[in-house]
Amino acid sequence: MNLLEQIGHWALAAPNAIVHVSGDQTLSYGELGSRSDALAAHLTERFGDDRAPIAVLGHREPEMLIAFLGAVKSRRPYVPLDTALPQQRIDRILAISRPALLLTPEDIARLSISAARPPANGIQRDDPFYILFTSGSTGEPKGVIITLGCLEHFVTWMLEEHSFISPGEMFLNTAPFSFDLSVMDLYCSLATGGTLFSISRDLVANPKMLYRALANSGATTWVSTPSFAQMCLVEEKFAEAMLPRMRRFLFCGETLAVQTAALLLERFPRAQVWNMYGPTETTVATTSVRVDHSILEKYPALPVGRAMPGTDVFVVNEAGETLPANTRGEIVIAGPNVSPGYLGRPDLTAAAFFEHRHRRAYRTGDQGRFRDDILFFEGRMDSQIKLSGYRIELGDVEANLLALARVRDAIVIPVIKNGAPQSLAAFVVLSERDDASHFELTQALRRQLGKRLPAYMLPRRFIFLDALPLTANGKADRARLAASL
Amino acid sequence: MSTSFQEKVLQLVASVAETDEVRTNLDLPLYDSQLFDSIKTVELMVRIEEEFSLKISPAEFERENWLTPRKIIADLERRLQVKV
Incomplete structure (x- = not known):
């Protein structure tokens, strides 16, 4: 039974x-099944053998799930887009994904469901399932292609590692569908007959409503970035009494601080x-560890x-040779995910992906090391940040920034x-x-940049210089700029 | 409340919003200018607790009370008076 059949079973x-609660x-599972079948039939009739992707633009609406499944049931991948993205970014993604x-x-x-005749489910494991866009240097x-096989490998592992009750779990959805954490x-929810409880932007913007929604959610499985949980933990009442059914917190996407785990x-x-x-390129998550008191x-x-299982993670040096334990190097992942x-x-694919013992492998650009047979993440090798x-x-x-009128030079540095x-x-x-003041200029640039980039990519501080400081090699002196912050 | 109290609050708001504009423009709309969002709000709550030993519950927080630096000062004054 493939993943789609597993979902269809419910x-x-x-x-x-x-299946989904959003505001x-x-x-229901019945509606999801019949309406995604109808959409798949419609797409098959309209586009025939054209397997171009289906872009889906929304924000946590139940219809997004129908669109995702309708697309893949017709053997077309979907491209999830969130309405929080600025129009220019959406346009770029549409131009690339066509x-x-x-x-x-x-x-x-x-869409009418009267003509709902499910098309034959001919989806193959190598068929693209979704294409997720991430920041490109x-x-x-960049559109990362994830196949049915990649996703199945990930979901199978999740279901083996966690004893989800099937059905009966309530999964918290905190990330937009355009972010692969979601x-x-x-899919853990859909595969196990669980319910997905979406936390919308409006709720996050209003803490009072957010905690009320959490208390009413009946959530059993928490999936978020550590930052989101850290924010929730500031409220003392965020505890078992508020979420009495909570059984597991699953974190991915950034470093989980010891204090956050301990407090939880x-x-x-x-x-x-x-x-x-x-990374997104290896389907959401590849390694995991249960953080208990001994860990x-x-x-520190x-x-x-x-x-x-079935996937190898190794740490290599610049020559691509596997390094011994306790030595820092680049993390490489090889496997069906x-x-x-x-x-x-x-060009980008050839630079980051390669064959390793007849399996696809990906150079993550992340640094790490193995210690006690467990992987530790130790930052990036390039200028990508989280x-x-x-x-x-x-x-x-x-x-x-350089694409904006009046900007002659620009360097962006993370504030640590x-x-x-x-x-x-x-x-x-x-x-x-x-004559604009520094603040007016900053706001104007943020506004202009906000038309091109999502809000989380906008610099908060702008420092205006007559010229960028240069290194002896004539490159912008990033270290000096970072030290000045 | 004293000027030094106001100054301390503004210092915290400026640090969280990452701009000194809040010190000179007390009616600056913090959320509309995208200087504040939910994470920044919670960050300020933590800083206020550290500085003034004043605990603010996010679950009971009304955003309308913190729309501008002036409103934040007024809200904190009210809370501290109640506390005293």
Whole structure:
């Protein structure tokens, strides 16, 4: 039984069970099954053998799930897009992915299900399942192709590692569907007949409503970046009494601090805390470790765990040779969860992906080391950073800044607090300057840049210079700029 | 409340918002200018607790009370008076 059949099983076994809750909207497994079948039939009839992707633009609406499954049931991958993305970024992604169709929740709501005849499920393991866009170092987003086989390998591991009750779990969905962390809650939920409880932007913006929603969620499995949990923990009532059914916290996307894990174990004594690691290119997460009191006592910086079965993770030197334990090097991942590459970018694909013993392998650009047979993540080898779990190439921000009128030169540096990037600072050389105050200029640049980049990529601080300081080699002196922050 | 109290609050707000503009423009709309979001709000709550030993519950927090630096000062004054 492939993943789609596994999901489809719940439409027959429990058609009235709720698959998704988002605000006051709910969707049942029966509706998800019949409406995604109808969409798949519609797409097959309209586009025939054209397997171009289907772009889906929305924000946590139940119709997005219908669109995702409808697309893949018709053997077309989907490209999830969040409405928080600025139009120019969406346009770039659409230009790169060239979808057959851009669907919104309103389009799906209008679709008639009367002619629902499910197309034959001919999906193959090598078929692209979704294409997820991440920040690219040159200012162009990169589309990571994830196949059905990649996703199945990931979901199978998750189901083996965690004893999810099937059905009956309530998975918390905190990440937008355009962020691959959401793949964890979405497909673990769908495969086990669980319910996905989405936390929308509006809730996050209003803490009072957020805690009320959490208290009413009945959530059993928490999936988020550590930053989100850290924010929730500031409220003392965020504890077992608020979420009495909570059994596990699953973290991925950025470094999990010891204090966050310790506080969660204290406030939720019956729940497990898991730390996971993996780039989008290897399908959400590849390693994991349960963080218990013994791990907390032993390691001042938490490990990211052991590799999923069937996948190898190794640490290599510059020559690509595997390094012994306790030696820092680049993390390489090889296995069925590794993406076939970037959409329409054979150059980038060739630079990062290769064959290793007849399996796809990916050079992560992450640094790490093995200690006690457990992997530890130790930062990046390049200028990619993570802010609240979001992956950002500093070059992407710089290229988009340089595209603005009046910006002659720009360097973007992360502001580090407590050892982790907290925000971005932009050092900018303008070609001309008017009487605007520093604050007015900053706001104007943020506004202009906000039309090109998502909010999480916008620098908070702008420092205006007459010229960038240069190194002896004539390159911008990033170290000097960073030291000045 | 004293000027030094106001100054301390503004210092914290400026540090969290990462701009000194909040010191000179007390009516600056913090959320509308995207200087504040939920993470920044919670960060300020933590800083206020460290500085003034004043605990603010995010679950009972009304965003309307912190829309501008002036409103934050007024809200904190009220909370501290109640506490005293």
